[in-house]
Amino acid sequence: MDFHCHLDLYPRAKEVYREATQRNDFTWLVTTSPKAFAATSRALPASPSVLISPGLHPEIAHERAPELDLLLEQMAGVKAVGEVGLDGSPRFRTHYEVQRRIFRAVIKRSVELGGRTLSIHSRRAVKDVLADLDACPGYGTAVLHWFSGNQAELRAAIAHGCWFSIGPALFESENGRRLAGAMPHDQVVPESDGPFAKVGGRPVMPWSAPETAQCLSEVWNLPVRVTADMLASNGANLRKTTEI
Structure with a gap:
């Protein structure tokens, strides 16, 4: 399973897509803009194992x-939306109000539609992401992708009921390993964030869940097989409860 992947942006994307349909039970293909969603939906054949969702990435919010x-x-x-969210890092802070206007509109629309599953970018913006979600009860389910906040922010996100999608690249930093170690075992699902996320200079592939299980088993101090089964069970539960 892969709960956050830019499958359409890999080199030779159609080949990667075909392999993902063969190797994964489920791949969530998040797009970066509404026009990209429309183009990707036309370019790639429909598959029961691939969910393509519309999004508007905060890094390009001011452009799109x-x-x-x-x-x-x-x-x-659709039942899912992503990638959406906020980015408060210095490079994108200039356009933060535009980001927030878009994110709030997405959350409000989710409420109007009876709830959606959101794959959320929250770099240096966890507090505002949670505040905007709290302001709109009934928005659905939040899956925080590649969470990179601090421990207090992690506790706040857990209290909010957020899920977390993480991949091998998260474990490249000490902070990432500490955060992963503190995540609730039943609210974590695997992601790749490929082709943007890289390990050893190479893009993480959509079938990287075993690598995530290996890394996670070390910080959770559990056998790899137990961790892998837990991730698979979590993914199945998230899909069942949100109907994605």
């Missing part, structure tokens, strides 16, 4: 803001 209405329209036809 005119596409917000299209995103809100697309959300009516």
